[in-house]
Amino acid sequence: EVQLVESGGALVKPGGSLRLSCEGSGFRFSFYSMNWVRQAPGKGLEWVASISSSGSNTYYADSVKGRFTISRDSAKNSQYLQMNSLRVEDTAVYYCARDARYSSAWSAIDYWGQGTLVAVSS
Amino acid sequence: DIQMTQSPSSLSASVGDRVTITCRASQNIGTYLNWYQQKPGKAPKLLIYETSSLQSGVPSRFSGSGSGTDFSLTINSLQPEDFATYYCQKSYDTPLTFGGGTKVDIK
Numbered sequence: 232e233v234q235l236v237e238s239g240g241a242l243v244k245p246g247g248s249l250r251l252s253c254e255g256s257g258f259r260f261s262f263y264s265m266n267w268v269r270q271a272p273g274k275g276l277e278w279v280a281s282i283s284s285s286g287s288n289t290y291y292a293d294s295v296k297g298r299f300t301i302s303r304d305s306a307k308n309s310q311y312l313q314m315n316s317l318r319v320e321d322t323a324v325y326y327c328a329r330d331a332r333y334s335s336a337w338s339a340i341d342y343w344g345q346g347t348l349v350a351v352s353s
Numbered sequence: 354d355i356q357m358t359q360s361p362s363s364l365s366a367s368v369g370d371r372v373t374i375t376c377r378a379s380q381n382i383g384t385y386l387n388w389y390q391q392k393p394g395k396a397p398k399l400l401i402y403e404t405s406s407l408q409s410g411v412p413s414r415f416s417g418s419g420s421g422t423d424f425s426l427t428i429n430s431l432q433p434e435d436f437a438t439y440y441c442q443k444s445y446d447t448p449l450t451f452g453g454g455t456k457v458d459i460k
Contacts, residue, residue: 266449276389276397276440278449290447293354326396333402336445339387341408343396 233257233342235327240347243317247351251312253327253344261305264330266340267312269323269349279325281337282310295321317351324348355380357441359452365460370431374455376424376441385445386424388417391454392437401426403444431457 239251251267267279280301281290289301298317303310310327324346331341356379366372376386384404389397399408401417404424414429428435436459441452 275454276451278451281447281449292448331399331402337447337449338444339399339402339442341399346396
């Protein structure tokens with residue numbers, strides 16, 4: 232059974248930093264590209280960042296570029312999101328999400344974690 | 354960047370109704386359009402990928418169509434468990450933009 236488990240969410244002050252982790256199980260983690268998607272309270276889904284299966288290529292939403300860094304350690308079946316210079320508007324549930332590999336390009340997201348809450352407030 | 358616009362933003366329907374939600378891309382995205390269902394407090398669930406392919410385990414009352422810039426998700430014979438929020442999303446290249454969502458509630 233495929234599982235994605237996030238951790239690291241917390242309450243942090245504006246300007247602070249946080250590192251989210253996501254551990255995958257039940258599938259060959261190194262084969263899959265991965266994503267982070269967030270959802271602010273009462274709002275819709277927002278794609279945040281993606282990382283290729285090799286880790287060589289990373290992509291970011293304009294709203295987080297230069298502040299967030301996505302990375303992975305396939306030996307630990309894990310991906311990470313380092314979040315720096317956090318803003319109030321970064322407050323959201325952050326989901327770890329697996330690319331479905333339905334095509335050679337970026338595909339749909341077929342598995343999601345349960346989400347971890349990041350709250351940015353003074 | 355390509356923008357994704359869903360309509361309506363909400364709708365009320367009854368069990369047994371046929372419901373159609375539309376999604377428009379600001380540029381041609383071919384058939385790289387996916388649909389998700391999300392219930393309160395839960396992670397999204399993939400329903401349809403690449404416009405019309407049904408994800409494994411998803412009931413056949415869900416179907417998708419379209420190409421280019423205009424897409425739709427249809428739910429035939431709405432069931433009680435279908436009351437949720439639905440999102441479209443473009444894939445193929447980043448940003449993997451989502452539509453704003455369509456909330457389907459009980460009339």
